[in-house]
Amino acid sequence: MNLIPFLIVIPLAAAFFIPLVGKRIKISGDIISIAATISLSGISIFLASLIATQKVLMFEVGKWAAPMGISMVVDGFSVFMLVIVNSIAFLVALYSTGYIKKYTDTWKFYTLFMLMVGGMNGVLIAGDLFNMYVALEIAAIAGYALVAFGIDAEGLEASFKYAVMGAVGSSFMLMGIALLYSYTSTLNMADMANVIANKGASKIILFVSALFIMGFGLKAALVPFHAWLPDAHSSAPTPISAMLSGVLIKVLGIYALSRIFFNIFGMTPKISMILIGLAVISMVVAGILAFGQYDIKRLLAYSSISQIGYIALGLGIATPLSIMGALFHLFNHSISKSLLFLNAGAIESSMGTRDLRKMTGVLARSPVIGYTNLIGAMSISGIPPLGGFWSKIIIIFACIQADRPVLAFIAIAVSILTLGYYFKAVTPVLFGSKGTHLDNKSKPITVTMAVPMVILAILSVVSVLLLLPNTGRSFLDGAIAVLVKGAIR
Amino acid sequence: MDTVKDSKGMTLIVKTVTRITIGFILLYGIYISLNGDSAPGGGFAGGVIIALSLVHVMLAFGKEVALKRLHSYAMRFSISIASLVFLYVVMIRWHGSYSHIVIPLAEMVIVGAGLFAIFVALVLLSKSDKDSE
Known part of the structure; x- marks a missing residue:
């Protein structure tokens, strides 16, 4: 039995x-969503084991052949993302059971959450561009609703801003897809790549590229298009912040962007230059902006933009080493940023504040929150034994290998900047005594909230295993091989 | 309908005409849905007509009567069941045949209940609603 369609059927049925x-x-919401996400993670891990030998798995809906019918395709890159998305969705669903109690109508939360997971899985397995767009809209619209789930003024404003900007980005994408369809007369991605390779480059491809960079760049929150992200990610309920920052911007933005530019158009020096430009601006600007934040979730949101810049830098350089760095950084950032957001939620519910100036002695109060926070921050800011260090250093080496020392210098400088603002974020966690002034609000976190954080912390410590042969290298290599095919030669 | 002489909603004429036509509008919606494969129409168009018939009741008789006919749990229930039926049909189609009638009917229910739910949400959330005073 073919398991690919179940990646969409299970979340939608749930x-x-x-x-x-x-x-x-x-x-029932808790149980159904946990059961659904755990089976999804199981399916994606099983598919990953199949991909290691078979390279590409395909499912034709209704047995219609590929260029005409709808096809669902899973290759190394999709399965890499599927495993990340579904595992983090499972951990977030587990965390939600403890966190979401403070809201009413929790079933609405889980419904929207499962729709978002279904939409993201749809983006990852779509074989044609239009289905990818539809799935992307499902995930994005569920995201808009979830940002406003708390129905506070802040959340509604952020959701409105996100919805308007997201709709503008989606219109750019739809226009790009329409133009591309009129140029190639097909929507199937593999077919489209063949047609474009035969017809050769033309001005319409350039125009469509610009539209896609605007549309998907907005979903990925690269800097000129980032204005929605800090609001949306900081005012959403915490599990949703973790999903948005951990996986949604990567699936809707980075995955779709690299799918189109590597596998359909083929990377050209112009696109590469634009991506690198956007990446450098994102890294530097968001890194500097993060320094001024005192709300812990806002700081993490700005940090997301900055780290997305690293990923886009690696993809923009488009050598095999830099792609490896980008994908590995994507993996590490998903894990550690989800961890940090879940952590911020735990701090918020145990101390009653998100303001870095008001909290103190988190470690003394709750060792689980304190140590996992420390590990997440160390991983993202690049302290050696942890995953983030290796991915950043691979990107820096790739810059030097591609003969771009200036980019390497910027990457190192931003890495120091990252260390700086995370130092600011962990200071109140590490130091200070328990204090008494917040005690009337504080309550201990539940086990279901602590377990996902501990698992994510362990993952961010051991993620370096992906680089070693025999342990997980084939998983990463499968994803790299898909993208290297479209890289500049 | 005993609410014809109730002061809420529109005039007696509108209420009477609505009471007579509502059945035909619903029937027409179902007809459009079921004949989608041989004539213009289909599940979406039929669903829109059904939603409009419910909106019609709401405009004529006020929202209490309309919501009594299809309250929020019923809307949620029908949308969810129809979506699950849809998923089930899709899964059946992978292996063999399916019934042609099920798809437009499920679509009709989703669109009808969904559009009416959107309308109700917009009505209930609007601040100019006189009933809330």
Whole structure:
């Protein structure tokens, strides 16, 4: 039996089943979403083991052949992202059971959450551009609703801003897809790549590239298009911040962008230059802006933009080494940023504040929160034994190998900047005594909130295993091989 | 309908005409849905007509009567069930045949209940609603 369609069927079935029972049986949302996400992670890991030998798996919907019918394709890159998305979705669903209690109507949360997961899986397995767009919209619209889930003024404003900017970005994408369809007469990505390779480059491809960079760049929050992200990610409920920052911007932005530019158009020096430019601006500007933040979630949101810049830099240089760095950084950033956001939520619910100036002695109060926060911050800011260090140093080496020492210098400088603002973020965690002034608000976190954080912290310590042969290298190599095919030769 | 003489909603004429036509509008919506494969129409168009018939009731009789006919749990229930039926049909189609009638009917239910739910949400959330005073 072909397992690929179940990546969409399971989350959608869960999303539509939860409203039926969710209001009567309070706990059903928790159970259904955890069961759905754990089976999704199982399926994606199983597919990853299949991909190691078979390279490409395909499913033709209704047995219609590929260029005409709808096809679902899983290759090394998709499966790499699928494993990340579904595993983090599982951990976030587990965390949500403890966190979401403070809201009413939790079944709505789980419905939207499962729709978002389904949309992201749809983007990852879509074989044609239009289905990718539709799935992307499902994930994005569920995201807009989830940002406003708390119905506070801040969240509604952020959601409105996100919805308007997201809609503008989506219109650019749709226009690009329409123009591309009129030029190539096909929507299937593999077919489209063949047609473009035969017809050769033309001005319309350049125009479409610009539209896609605007559209997907907005979803990825590269700097000129980033204005929605700090608001949306900081005012969403914490599990959703972790999903948005950890995987959504990567699937909707980075994955779609690299799918199109590497596998459909083929990377050209012009596009490469634009991507590098956007990446450098993102890294530097967001890094500097993060320094001025005192709200811990806002700081993490700006840090996301900066780290997305690293990923885009690696993809922009487009040598095999830099692509490896970019994908590995994507992996590390997903894990550590989800961890840090979950952590911020735990700090918020145990201390009653998100302001870095007001919190003190987190480590003394709760060792689990304190140590996992430290590990996440160390991984992102690049302290040697942890994953973030290796991915950053690979990107820096790739810059030097591609004979671009200036970019390497910028990457190192921003890395120091990152260390700086994370130092600011962990200071109140590490130092200070328990204090008494917040005690009336504080309550201990539940086990279901602590377990995902511990698992993510362990993952960010051992993620370096992906680089070693025999342990996980084939998983990473499969993803790199897909993108290297379209890199500049 | 005992609410014809109720002061809420529109005039007696509108209420009477609505009461007579509502059944035909619903029937027409179902007809459009089921004949989508041989004539213009289909599940979406039929669903829109059904949603409009419910909107029609709401405009004529006020929102209490309309929501009594299709309250929010029923809307949620029908949308979810129809979506699950859709998913089930898709999964069946991978292996063999399926019933042609099920798809437009499920689509009709989703669109009808969904559009009416959107309308209700917009009505209930609007601040100019006189009933809330």
